[in-house]
Amino acid sequence: MKFVHLADAHLDSPFLGLSFLPSNQFEKIKNTTQTSFKKIIDQAIANEVDLVLIAGDTFDSIHPSPQSQIFLNNQLQRLVDHEIQTVMILGNHDYLKPDELLLPQSPYFKLLGSDQEVEKIEFKTKNNFTYRVVGFSYQENHITSDKINEFPEKTDNVFTFGLMHAGEKMHNQGQDNYAPFETSEIKALNYDYFALGHIHLRQVLSEQPKIVYSGNIQGRHINESGPKGYYYGEVNENINTVQIKFVPTAPVIWQKITINLNQPQSQTELIQLLQTELRQHLEQETLLAVELKGAQFLTDEEMEFIRDPDSWEQISNNLPFNSRLVKVYLKDNDVLSLNESDKEAFDQARAEVLSPENIKILGKNLAKKDDTVRELFENEEFLKEIQDLATVKLGQELKGFDDEIK
Structure with a gap:
């Protein structure tokens, strides 16, 4: 089984502080988030992946432009047309109501946990490999509760992905606003791969099991420096192990x-x-x-x-x-x-x-x-x-x- 894990596209990001650039270059930079997102979809199709996981904050705000909504729908539809299962959640930036979103209507696309409740769903690859995805979407800007308590522990042999937009607990008042968790809590769930969004710095919190932030797909200011992109993963279906590699896609x-x-x-x-x-x-x-x-x-x-x-x-x-x-x-x-x-x-x-x-x-x-x-x-x-x-x-x-x- 092959999959893609991406997060934090922040479509419509304004790229503040760059308006002094020549207008043609500023417009090009503003479009880099879409350029990077499209490149990820291109590569998912070219690699014939089975699953694309989108871990929140696809839009930069709860008021996405019509153009970016149409863009996203077109890119997701490309995955659907190639029968690539796509599972998406909403984050603290794009906590829209599902009926406000322009999304594909297909068994190959799933907006997971759209009522902010943890949802579990099972799928099969074309080769008949069964896997499940567990996660939830935001429906408000802040979630101060520990949502890991709502995730069911894995007790069987079905390969299980966790999908969450969240931050590690800071234990400081006023800072634990994004479904705060402890890495040890996620490990205890016994999932095979946990795909995280929200933190824009790419990092692996745990190797066994894999608990991973893919980072954002395009840096938007100097504090988001270096290559940006997504993680490509392959699952050994015989022993349920995962190998991942980072793939840069940001044009700038x-x-x-x-x-x-x-x-x-x-x-x-x-x-x-x-x-x-x-x-x-x-x-x-x-x-x-x-x-x-x-x-x-x-x-x-x-x-x-x-x-x-x-x-x-x-x-x-x-x-x-x-x-x-x-x-x-x-x-x-x-x-x-x-x-x-x-x-x-x-x-x-x-x-x-x-x-x-x-x-x-x-x-x-x-x-x-x-x-x-x-x-x-x-x-x-x-x-x-x-x-x-x-x-x-x-x-x-x-x-x-x-x-x-x-």
């Missing part, structure tokens, strides 16, 4: 590169350095973020230049695979010649003065005047960028003082 990947500066750089030198460093890391079309350490060596003009998207466009023009620099983070690298106690005091003062809480206070009046500014000051990544930039500026000033007293 994200990558963060760290570059160290140890001396002042002119704008021309900075461009050449970035282009040289970035080229070494490219093997396919990539959206790149650069962390510049030692940014206190840059002048104010150079810092303004390197943070300007127009400069990123200039740097990107000579990169292979149509890759683009889309973000620059500025960091200092602690070049001050302070003794250990002074360094400790400086770090403590810096942490206190430049804390996210203090930055929010400083931005309070601005945030009152504009909703967009208010949203920025509620964005943790934006606050971290301000913190880093302020630290770099402080490093510039203290570096000058440090040089004078040496």
Whole structure:
């Protein structure tokens, strides 16, 4: 038996923060989730798999566009037309009512546990191998209860797949909102393969039995870097063992590169350095973020230049695979010649003065005047960028003082 496990397609994802790109490239990137999804379906058909498992968050929201609904229905219908059994669940992003979804009406397609109750169903492959799938779909944004308690334990020899959109228990109030579970609980069910969605980082929680997050199928920002795709699995029908392999399908990947500066750089030198460093890391079309350490060596003009998207466009023009620099983070690298106690005091003062809480206070009046500014000051990544930039500026000033007293 052969199967595909995918999750977290997030069709209609807005790809925030990339609107500065040329319109044709931005549109291409916005379509990458569909491109990756279609490639998975192409390969499932080409490999003549028996089963496709879709572990939730196929849509990015409960208001999918008509175009993405039609796209999904067409792709699922292709599987149905090839008599490939498809089992899908809904996640915390796409918890739609079943009658709001455009889905194939066929024995070869099943929306599992559509009433948020755990459902069990059995199928047979064309070679008459019996297997079952057990799982549930979301019908609300948050599920704080441990749904594993509702999964029936396997007590026979029928090969059993678990299918769930959920997160491991954090044991912190307010964080266990997505059907929280312990890996040990899943192991105790004695299932043969447990297909998980929700966490976008691909990972195998257990080898025996296999408990697997396939990750999302297309990275959408720098924190979702590296190859994205699905898991292809083969079942040994004689002894019910599973072999899986990851198959990348994302047409565009994200990558963060760290570059160290140890001396002042002119704008021309900075461009050449970035282009040289970035080229070494490219093997396919990539959206790149650069962390510049030692940014206190840059002048104010150079810092303004390197943070300007127009400069990123200039740097990107000579990169292979149509890759683009889309973000620059500025960091200092602690070049001050302070003794250990002074360094400790400086770090403590810096942490206190430049804390996210203090930055929010400083931005309070601005945030009152504009909703967009208010949203920025509620964005943790934006606050971290301000913190880093302020630290770099402080490093510039203290570096000058440090040089004078040496």
